Amino acid sequence: MLISTITRVIRFDLWHIPMLATTTESENAPVILAGVMMSLVVIYLASTIGAEICARINLPPVLGQLLGGLVVGISAFHLLVFPDGGGDSSNSLMMNFLQTTAGLSTDGAASAFQIESEVISTLAEIGVVILLFEIGLESNLKELLEVGTQSAIVAVVGVAAPFIGGTLGLILLFHVATIPAIFAGAALTATSIGITAKVLAELQHLNSKEGQIIIGAAVLDDILGIIVLAVVAGLAKTGEVELTNILYLIVSAVAFLVGSILIGRWFNPYFVKIVTELKTRGQLLIPALIFAFILSYIATVIKLEAILGAFTAGIVLAETHKCRELKNQIVPIADILVPIFFVVVSAKTNISVLNPMIPENREGLIMASFLILVAILGKVITGFTVFGQADINRLAIGVGMIPRGEVGLVFAGIGSASGILPSSLDAAIIVMVILTTFVAPPLLSLVFREPATVSVQAKESR
């Protein structure tokens, strides 16, 4: 309000008093708040309409949110475009709208676009942090550890199989050079923990044995993915693997996960004590978020993902008896923040590479077909490596690992930025990511068609 009023007034003054022209940097601030709110309206409309349509045809709502993002994003209506998705203020329909309705100046549009994009992107990232915190709260550490070996095998096979299959296939079948082939192979290893976890939650399968194996494997996969990236980056530069870097990543990841859980056990009684002592509003939520944000920060500092920190914080706090109350309070927050993430991820995705009418897309599409095959098979087989578990839906585990989502897009982004990848291979990776991401939610709901025995229990305990 402060800024908005200051700058509205300054805008008034700019019409009247020329000497105030020095304060232009905040000239558009009320318009920025207004723009952020209208962007949120667009995001909420896209996510809700998409989710509702999918829910009605028995598809996971998150697929609808992703499709909604495509509709409003860079691929179609340009209502929501971002600098890092190929947008700028001149092709942003939202900026045009603000210029027409809210008095945004053409000069101010470029900086307003930058700021607004940063704000919405940050909200989206906080959204996925909250999602993983919520998933952590819904998880059960004991059950996760019980299936830990299975998760680890699924994760390792799910990284190794598509990596080896993809790299060799590209070299042998498509005669791609070694370095770009390794790069594309690495892009096949990712698993989008966000999309998988959301679909599992929607199918009420988060707490089934399959769900726990998938979540554990997806978390480990995220760590493995970071290691693979470091290896590939080293290879691309010097042609050899930088062992110290890799070792540092492995040691810090293990230390972080184990350390957080051990310290968390010691910390939990104090957490409950503090929460019980507090008298003002937010007495449970605020300490919980402080804990989650600090762990996310530490995870970022040691070069892991912020979402790993949030997930760990959730698992730790799930063991306190405040857990259910906390879950209930996190729900509305997740309801308004998580859709931002899914809509923004796909709003940034340009699906024009999928158009076979454009000749230069065709070579990429053929390679993409191969990559998609490897991407799906390489993950589906992981379910069949699970041992010692009778009556388990092996297909579901494999299918749960399929979506590459935003993690896969990262590789494509680096690929096009670095010039390592020929453009056809770059496009092929993007197509593979889009297809695996959009195909996984309906496939998962298909293979999970008969409800799991445990999920009923989970539903009741919500």
Place this chain on the structure above:
Amino acid sequence: MLISTITRVIRFDLWHIPMLATTTESENAPVILAGVMMSLVVIYLASTIGAEICARINLPPVLGQLLGGLVVGISAFHLLVFPDGGGDSSNSLMMNFLQTTAGLSTDGAASAFQIESEVISTLAEIGVVILLFEIGLESNLKELLEVGTQSAIVAVVGVAAPFIGGTLGLILLFHVATIPAIFAGAALTATSIGITAKVLAELQHLNSKEGQIIIGAAVLDDILGIIVLAVVAGLAKTGEVELTNILYLIVSAVAFLVGSILIGRWFNPYFVKIVTELKTRGQLLIPALIFAFILSYIATVIKLEAILGAFTAGIVLAETHKCRELKNQIVPIADILVPIFFVVVSAKTNISVLNPMIPENREGLIMASFLILVAILGKVITGFTVFGQADINRLAIGVGMIPRGEVGLVFAGIGSASGILPSSLDAAIIVMVILTTFVAPPLLSLVFREPATVSVQAKESR
């Protein structure tokens, strides 16, 4: 996650692959997310510790949040500073912290500081939008209209008395020139609806007759303040009042308030119908927020405050039978967003102007004492203009209008930007704003010591 991973990887690559150096604009993105999360940790610690201390000594928690903001802000520890509060990346302790721990580069610090400040400022503004939406939901349109005449009188007297008293006093007693005196007089007219409403809610007095009169008057005061600003800006430029501009503001404000409420009545059944039809998560919250954000946007476009739109949306939806459920879901969201607003407002306030040891502050402090006197008396008398209400706490109504808060700071900000005000008068306005803001919450809790009869009912209905 997308951006954070891309840029972490790019950071890796920047160590290894020089050709990736073109992507520096997003180089620091994971650090920005980390910085935003750490800023939120600082905000939450400051607000919670401050609020808890105040709650224990029977002062309104919001006073503690404001004091917490002073401690972490530009006035003391510099953990949370903003470009528009006189901070920059070199004197931000948070930026130093990120450079030391999270590998933020010195070059990147300036832009990271800008982006992070914008994100936190926007979150703060969304926080006050949510606060006013929540206050709207807690309000009762019928009761607000019943005391409408009283509210209008309180608002008009509360604008006219301090304006006339301040302007004449400065001219006659301090020999200030007419234009700056009018400007300072205008700065005395504001009422901080945010602080007043929060204190009333904390004292369980939002639904008492006094509370309803204060809220109504504060809303009208906000509109009157905008009109006063337009008048003063016109006077400062041409020496005369621009009638068309003023008329436009009055007509659009009235049209907006009346129009929203009438259209809202027609819209409410559809809202309930839509909400009942939706099946996916957030089915009540998301449509409610879409409505609130659209009204806030319209309010901004017609040059009113976004918070007026949010308040109106709250009043409209308060009339549906979904209101209680919606209130319950808004609570956790307000819990995490509203503290950001109060901490940020006072983190941006530099209280060094209060130091009498600095000689150049003294002239300002003498004028400030006069302004404070007028500011308090000019609002306190408003309670005694209320007619036709027996058994009403007249003192409480007047005291409720005292805090100038962020609205008052706006005038000071414009004053120092425009050069209209001599620096001593500029400092005096800031001192007046700080004092009235910090003195109002404890005064209010003092004058409301005996609980109102209606507030018990209100407490039960929560």
